[in-house]
Amino acid sequence: MAEAGFDVVGIGNAIVDVLARTEDDFLVKHGLDKGMMTLIEADRARELYDVMGPGIEVSGGSAANTLVGVASLGGNGAYMGKVRNDQLGGVFSHDIRAAGVDFRSWPAEAGPPTARCLIFVTPDAQRTMQTYLGVSVELGADDIDPVAIGAARITYLEGYLFDRPEAKRAFVKAAELAHAADRKVALTLSDPFCVERHRAEFRHLVSGHVDIMFANQAEIESLFEAADFDAAVGQVRGHCEIAALTRGENGAVVVAGEEVHLVDAVPVERITDTTGAGDLFAAGFLFGLSQGRDPATCGRLGAIAAAEIIAHFGARPETPLNQLAAAAGL
Amino acid sequence: MAEAGFDVVGIGNAIVDVLARTEDDFLVKHGLDKGMMTLIEADRARELYDVMGPGIEVSGGSAANTLVGVASLGGNGAYMGKVRNDQLGGVFSHDIRAAGVDFRSWPAEAGPPTARCLIFVTPDAQRTMQTYLGVSVELGADDIDPVAIGAARITYLEGYLFDRPEAKRAFVKAAELAHAADRKVALTLSDPFCVERHRAEFRHLVSGHVDIMFANQAEIESLFEAADFDAAVGQVRGHCEIAALTRGENGAVVVAGEEVHLVDAVPVERITDTTGAGDLFAAGFLFGLSQGRDPATCGRLGAIAAAEIIAHFGARPETPLNQLAAAAGL
Numbered sequence: 063m064a065e066a067g068f069d070v071v072g073i074g075n076a077i078v079d080v081l082a083r084t085e086d087d088f089l090v091k092h093g094l095d096k097g098m099m100t101l102i103e104a105d106r107a108r109e110l111y112d113v114m115g116p117g118i119e120v121s122g123g124s125a126a127n128t129l130v131g132v133a134s135l136g137g138n139g140a141y142m143g144k145v146r147n148d149q150l151g152g153v154f155s156h157d158i159r160a161a162g163v164d165f166r167s168w169p170a171e172a173g174p175p176t177a178r179c180l181i182f183v184t185p186d187a188q189r190t191m192q193t194y195l196g197v198s199v200e201l202g203a204d205d206i207d208p209v210a211i212g213a214a215r216i217t218y219l220e221g222y223l224f225d226r227p228e229a230k231r232a233f234v235k236a237a238e239l240a241h242a243a244d245r246k247v248a249l250t251l252s253d254p255f256c257v258e259r260h261r262a263e264f265r266h267l268v269s270g271h272v273d274i275m276f277a278n279q280a281e282i283e284s285l286f287e288a289a290d291f292d293a294a295v296g297q298v299r300g301h302c303e304i305a306a307l308t309r310g311e312n313g314a315v316v317v318a319g320e321e322v323h324l325v326d327a328v329p330v331e332r333i334t335d336t337t338g339a340g341d342l343f344a345a346g347f348l349f350g351l352s353q354g355r356d357p358a359t360c361g362r363l364g365a366i367a368a369a370e371i372i373a374h375f376g377a378r379p380e381t382p383l384n385q386l387a388a389a390a391g392l
Numbered sequence: 393m394a395e396a397g398f399d400v401v402g403i404g405n406a407i408v409d410v411l412a413r414t415e416d417d418f419l420v421k422h423g424l425d426k427g428m429m430t431l432i433e434a435d436r437a438r439e440l441y442d443v444m445g446p447g448i449e450v451s452g453g454s455a456a457n458t459l460v461g462v463a464s465l466g467g468n469g470a471y472m473g474k475v476r477n478d479q480l481g482g483v484f485s486h487d488i489r490a491a492g493v494d495f496r497s498w499p500a501e502a503g504p505p506t507a508r509c510l511i512f513v514t515p516d517a518q519r520t521m522q523t524y525l526g527v528s529v530e531l532g533a534d535d536i537d538p539v540a541i542g543a544a545r546i547t548y549l550e551g552y553l554f555d556r557p558e559a560k561r562a563f564v565k566a567a568e569l570a571h572a573a574d575r576k577v578a579l580t581l582s583d584p585f586c587v588e589r590h591r592a593e594f595r596h597l598v599s600g601h602v603d604i605m606f607a608n609q610a611e612i613e614s615l616f617e618a619a620d621f622d623a624a625v626g627q628v629r630g631h632c633e634i635a636a637l638t639r640g641e642n643g644a645v646v647v648a649g650e651e652v653h654l655v656d657a658v659p660v661e662r663i664t665d666t667t668g669a670g671d672l673f674a675a676g677f678l679f680g681l682s683q684g685r686d687p688a689t690c691g692r693l694g695a696i697a698a699a700e701i702i703a704h705f706g707a708r709p710e711t712p713l714n715q716l717a718a719a720a721g722l
Contacts, residue, residue: 082490083710116460116487116708119449130446149479149505157446160412175479378446380413 067213068164069137069352070248073206073236074125074220075198076143076167077177078150079337081189081375082117084182089190094182099191099222099253107194110180119150120376121157122179123198124252125220127338127377131345131367133162134383137352140164140210144201150176161378166207173197187333187372202228203235211236212243215352216274218344221252221281224260224267237271246303246351248274250344251281258284265301273303274351276344282307295322304357306347306364308340314364318357325361328369338377342367346383350392359392366390397543398494399467399682400578403536403566404455404550405528406473406497407507408480409667411519411705412445414512419520424512429521429552429583437524440510449480450706451487452509453528454582455550457668457707461675461697463492464713467682470494470540474531480506491708496537503527511667517702519667532558533565541566542573545682546604548674551582551611554590554597567601576633576681578604580674581611588614595631604634604681606674612637625652634687636677636694638670644694648687655691658699668707672697676713680722689722696720 089096092113102110129139141158145151147169154176158165177198182190201223211217217240223229237247249272251257257264264285268275275298279291282305288294291309298305298317305317314325346367350360366386370379419426422443432440459469471488475481477499484506488495507528512520531553541547547570553559567577579602581587587594594615598605605628609621612635618624621639628635628647635647646653676697680690696716700709 111486114486114490116451116490117483118706119483121446153447153449156441156444160444160446376448 067138068140068210068215070129070132070216070218070348071140071142071210071214072125072129072218072220073142073223073232075123075177075195075222076126076145076154077123077179077193077198078154079120079122079179079181079377080111080117081120081181081183081335081337082115084115084184086184089182089184094190094192096184096190097188098255099193102192102194104194107178107180107192110192114180114182118375119153120378121154122377124222124250124341125218126158127341128218128345128348129163130158130161130378131342131383132349134379135346135349135363135367135387136384137349140166140214142167142201142205142207142210144198144205145169145176146173146197147171148175150178157378166210167205170197170200173200181337183335183337183375187336189335189337199226199229201232203231206232206236206239208239211239211245214240214245216246216248216348218248218348221250221256224264225256230263233267234271246273247271248276248348250276250340251285254280254284257281261285268301275302275305276308276340276347277305278308278340306343306361308343314343314361316357316361321357323358323361325358325365328365330369330373333372335375336372338371339368341377342371342379362390363387363392397468398470398540398545400459400462400546400548400678401470401472401540401544402455402459402548402550403472403553403562405453405507405525405552406456406475406484407453407509407523407528408484409450409452409509409511409707410447411450411511411513411665411667412447414445414514416514419512419514424520424522426514426520427518428585429523432522432524434524437508437510437522440522444510444512448705449483450708451484452707454552454580454671455548456488457671458548458675458678459493460488460491460708461672461713462679464709465676465679465693465697465717466714467679470496470544472496472531472535472537472540474528474535475499475506476503476527477501478505480508487708496540497535500527500530503530513665513667513705517663517666519665529556529559531562533561536562536566536569538569541569541575544570544575546576546578546678548578548678551580551586554594555586560593563597564601576603577601578606578678580606580670581615584610584614587611591615598631602632604636605632606636606638606670606677608638608670636673636691638673644673644691646687646691651687653688653691655688655695658695660699660703663702665705666702668701669698671707672701672709692720693717693722
C-alpha cells in the first residue's frame with residue numbers, strides 16, 4: 063500500500079465539456095436526443111460545433127467529476143483517464159490536479175485528440191450530451207495503475223467506458239486488483255443505452271465484480287429489463303452489497319443488504335444545469351462510505367453534493383462541498 | 393462598400409480567457425498586480441497556470457468582447473485578430489462567429505499558440521489579468537481588411553494591441569482607410585501602463601486619427617498626466633469628437649464637443665466578476681452611435697451592457713443585450 067492511501071480512485075473517460083445554452087427547437091432540428099448522452103464521431107462533432115452557440119469549456123468526464131467532488135469533500139482521490147498532449151488535454155490535466163485529485167495518467171503523444179462533450183443546456187436546465195470520445199477510449203488494461211488501486215479504499219468504475227473490449231479488460235483487471243487487496247469496487251451504469259448494448263456483460267460485471275452500484279431509474283430498469291422502478295429495486299438485492307439508485311428531484315433509494323433507505327433530494331433555489339448531478343451524488347456517497355458512514359448518511363452527502371452542482375453551469379463544484387456538508391451537520 | 397456594411401468593425405488581440413476564483417493572498421504570494429493587466433511570457437504563463445485553481449475557458453479579448461456585445465444588441469459587426477490553428481484558436485473562432493460577428497482573420501499555420509489570459513477573480517469580484525499574447529501580436533498592416541473597414545460605420549481599435557511597431561502601423565493604416573471612406577475611428581486606451589509606455593504616440597494617435605475615445609479614469613489621467621479626473625476631463629476637449637470616460641460604480645462621463653453628460657451606472661444585484669465591464673460599455677456606446685443615437689443615450693446603452701457582464705463570470709453576455717435595452721425603453 064502506498065504511503066497515504068486513497069479514499070477513492072476513479073477510472074473513466076477524460077473529457078472536456080463544451081457547454082452552451084440552447085432552445086428546445088434546436089435539439090429537434092438537429093435530431094438530438096434530449097436528456098441523453100450520444101456518442102458521435104469527429105465529423106459529426108465538427109458539424110454540431112459549427113451550429114452550436116458560443117460555449118464555455120469546463121473539464122468534465124463522469125468519474126473525473128466524481129473524484130473532484132470527493133476531493134472537495136476533503137477526501138483523498140486519484141483518477142485514471144486518457145488525454146492527448148494537446149491544449150484540451152492540458153486543460154483537463156490542470157483542472158483535475160488543481161482540484162486536488164492525483165491524476166495518474168500520462169497524456170498520449172499520438173492518436174486522436176482529447177475527448178470533448180458538446181452539452182446543450184435547454185431553458186428547463188436539462189442537458190443533452192453529444193460526446194466525441196477521441197483518445198479517451200484508448201485506455202486499456204496497461205493503463206491501470208495497480209499501486210493506486212491497491213492503495214484505494216474504493217475503486218470507482220465509470221460505465222461509459224465499458225464499450226470497447228480493451229476497456230472491458232481494464233475494468234475487470236481493476237476490479238480483480240482491488241479485490242485482491244481486499245478493497246471495494248464501485249460502478250456507475252452511466253447510461254441506459256450503454257446498459258442496453260452490453261446488458262449481459264453488465265449483469266455479469268455487477269454480480270461478479272461490483273460491491274457498490276450507482277444507477278438512475280432508466281439504467282436500473284434497463285439492466286434488469288424491469289417493468290418499473292419498484293420491480294427493479296426488488297431485483298437489485300443479491301446482485302451487490304449496496305445499490306444507490308437516483309431519481310432526480312424524487313431523491314434516491316439506497317439498498318444495502320436488507321435495508322432500504324429513501325433519501326430526499328436537497329431543494330435548490332433555481333436549477334440551472336443538471337450536468338453532473340449523478341456524478342456528484344456518487345461523490346458524496348463514495349466519500350461517506352470511505353469514511354465509514356452508514357448508507358443513509360452516504361445518501362444525504364450525495365444529495366448535498368448533487369444540489370450544489372445543479373445550481374450552476376458545469377459539473378465541477380464551485381462551493382467547497384466540505385463546507386456544505388458541515389453546514390448540514392454531517 | 394460591401395453589400396450590407398457593418399455597424400462596427402473591431403481590431404484587437406484575439407484571446408481565450410481562463411478564469412478561476414482566487415483569494416487575495418494568492419495575488420500577494422505570486423506578486424500579481426491586483427486589478428491590472430500584466431503581459432507575461434510563455435514560461436511565466438505555464439508557472440502561473442500550474443498554481444492556478446481549476447478554471448473555465450471562455451473566449452475573450454477586449455475588442456472581441458465589444459463586438460460580441462454589439463452583435464448582442466442587434467448590430468452588424470466584424471472583427472480582426474490573430475489566432476493559431478490550434479484548439480484554443482478553434483474555440484475563439486467558433487465563439488465569435490456563433491455570437492454573430494463576422495470574423496475576418498484566418499488562423500496562422502505556424503508561430504506561437506493562440507493567446508490566453510489567466511484571470512484571477514477575487515471575492516470582491518475584481519479581476520487580475522495575466523496575459524500571454526502568443527500569436528495575437530503578430531497582427532500587422534497586412535492583416536487589415538480594407539473592404540471591411542470601408543464598409544463599417546465605425547472602426548474600433550483596442551489600445552492593448554498598440555505595443556509593437558507592426559501593430560502600430562496596422563492601427564494607422566486602419567484609421568486612414570476608415571477616414572478615406574468617410575467613416576469614424578474609435579479607440580480604447582485599454583490600460584494605464586500601456587498608455588504610460590507609449591504616451592506620446594497615443595496622444596498623437598488620439599489627436600490625429602481618433603474620433604471617439606474610450607478610457608477609464610486611470611487611463612485618461614495617465615494620457616494627459618493630469619492631477620485628477622476633473623483636470624483630465626478638462627483636457628479632453630479638442631483632442632477628439634467624443635470621449636466616453638468610465639469610472640466603475642461611479643458611472644461615466646461623456647464629453648461630446650461642448651456637451652458633458654453624466655451617465656449613472658446601472659445597479660447590479662450582486663457583482664460577480666468585473667471582467668469585460670469596459671469592453672461592454674464600449675459595445676453599448678458604439679452600437680448607439682452607429683444607430684445615430686445622441687451621446688447621452690449611447691452612454692446609457694453602455695451602462696446597461698456593462699451591468700449585464702459584471703453580474704456573471706466571463707466577458708461575453710449571457711442575456712441578449714437587445715432585450716435589456718428594450719426593457720429599459722431604448
